[in-house]
Amino acid sequence: MSDTAPYASKPELSLGRLYGTGPSPTRSEYQRDRDRIIHSTAFRRLQHKTQVFLQHDGNHFRNRLTHTLEVSQMARSMARALRLDEDLAEAVALSHDLGHTPFGHAGERALHAVMEPYGGFDHNIQAMRVVTRLENRYAEHDGLNLTWETLEGILKHNGPLTNQDGTPYGKYALEGVPAGLDDIPAIADLRISSHASLEAQIAAIADDVAYNAHDIDDALRADLIVLEDLIDVPLAGPIVSEVLARYPEVAPNRQAHEVQRRLITSTIEDVIATTSANIGASGVTSAEDVRNAGQTLVTFSDRVAEAERGLKAFLFTEVYRHESVMVPVRRSEALVRDLFAHYMKTRDLPGRWGGYALSATDESHLARVVADFIAGMTDPYAIDEYARLFDARPDFR
Template identity: 50%
Template sequence: MLAPFACLPDASRGRLYPEGMSSFRSPFQRDRDRIIHSSAFRRLKHKTQVFVEHEGDYYRTRLTHSIEVAQVARTISGVLGLNTDLAEAIALAHDLGHTPFGHTGEDALARLMQPYGGFDHNAQALRIVTRLERHYAGFDGLNLTWETLEGIAKHNGPVIGPNADAKHAHDPDALPYALAEVNAAWDLELDTHASAEAQVAAIADDVAYSHHDLHDGLRSGLFTEEDLMELPVAGPAFAEVDRLYPGLEKMRRRHEALRRVFGRMVEDVIAVAQNRLAGAQPKSVDDIRHMGTTIIRFSKPLYQELKAVRSFLFHRMYRAPSVMEVRAQVTRVVDDLFPLFLRDPGLLPAEWRQDIDAVRDETELARIVADYVAGMTDRFAIQEHARLMGVDPVVRAG
């Protein structure tokens, strides 16, 4: 039984290219399956969050992160009576547009693409699922439902209009080109909030990375459990484990504490959502979209505590000297490859060169090059850089 404000499969706005209904899967289940079977999803296995792919088998990749986000999204949406399949599909797709080398690669590509319309990983995810995946006979992309496309575009909130968060807002006349193209073909109502399922996928992303960055940072040795005991959220979790299991072996202690951090975030989101939904009494998914505020969020006290945790992670992990050294090395990879392909597109693989004959100007060519570079995995980008530039790999395994 779904809540009245959930996205109902039978009420979907459909697909850009009409298709017959499956006899055994809902439209949102088909979206989820198409995302999982896409080439872009498989490549997430070798794209990283913070650490470069060679640095260890235990650090999260974009693939493991996406799976964790999907698990959290299914849990929260299930408790709230939302459509778990839609929430899962959006969660699995939310990172498809990321470049190699995490936000380091995105920062470099956004800078290089500034003269050609910029680069935004959320918009790039839309470009992938509407254009760049080319496996189906009847259309480019995955031909996802409107609701899934809306969720990819707006899971962080409206991107234009008075309700857009400044962090994610865009000038209506200067939208990222990948987003503008999709929106021109099919209005995604960019000035409204997305469905509750998309909002769940967004908060699940926050839950997942807040949890696993603590875990990965400990494993890397950038900080210790004693450091975390000084932080809100984490400190009380370790203290509780020590009280319940005095003398517990180190790795079990770490796991027990961090799963309590994880649990507190999920429980907080559910409690806040239940309270806000009870107060607002939305009768439909459109009531959610036009509420003018996010319905799925952390409580104010926990949000403030998580800000302290994220500040700690920023200084001790994301800007740690060893991480910054590798960031500089992999930035060089993107800085070298993009202009190289722009000057000599003949270096692109044959299947990519097929599109070059139709380009009308340098902007269109740059966008093809950006599509190619953004789709690279960490390992492949490093290998291609070494091969094409005739240099040693900028980062070596081990």
């Protein structure tokens, strides 16, 4: 039996996999999931997918892979502090962005818009398609054949998709439940109206902690902001003031790193303390109790949550919508739209994807094949494919 808290996920109690496998003498079921994800093609592709700044803008900006590794490290640290299953937390963290398109959220917005007549596009559902259908490494089945708990974590790490009565929950109350939920093979019902495990909830909040701190770091590297711009910004401001006062003569890059590491440490410590209190107040004594708790238990404190919203608002205005970011965003959105329109018209997809397109039985089926293909592209591949099809190389500057 694992030496974890009673409410932690227990690999020996896993509901299992869709396709049976023999037991491993050296690894738990969640360790095997983690390893399958790391060795997947989709995971390697993250190295060449945009986080915020396009890859060719600079070698030191984060991409989807470096972001994912940072999220994984934070998730594992928090899981250890809370006596949860570190391997499950890591597996969910490592897979949480596998469904992202090239060019970051810009690519996702463009793909969702062109897919709207066919049910839309959701990167979380796409991650499920990747790990259950699109990875084709194994001789006996499609997908990675992950455990039920890892699949549940990927699907619901940000919370349930519906309420108990079937109405959309959270962000889906505005957007509607995404298409594709009825096409996710798993050994048991993924229960979209319940919360996920504490390990999956940790992966979700680690994502927030990582991109808040690291988007500040990348924005400073890109000269979109300077540290002094953050002095009055919630959450980051007090830390910036403290660092500038204590290290006034230190080089700006060292000051920035000091701010980043202190911001990460303080928010993670807040999550651990708040979550411990939430668990105690909820009375949960098993992983199943967590799923039925009716609330997210891994949270920031109210004070930090409010400050974090303020920091997000600052980053949205001053970084994500900065004109130097928006120019390549608009051009990458246009590139994705043009690729989609061409493939839908001609079914001219390379390799095995051309066979899938030619065998599509109707327009909706074809659209999903095209979306799968585009979503799997790296930034450089999408640019090369555009150049092949249109005899022109897009300029993102």
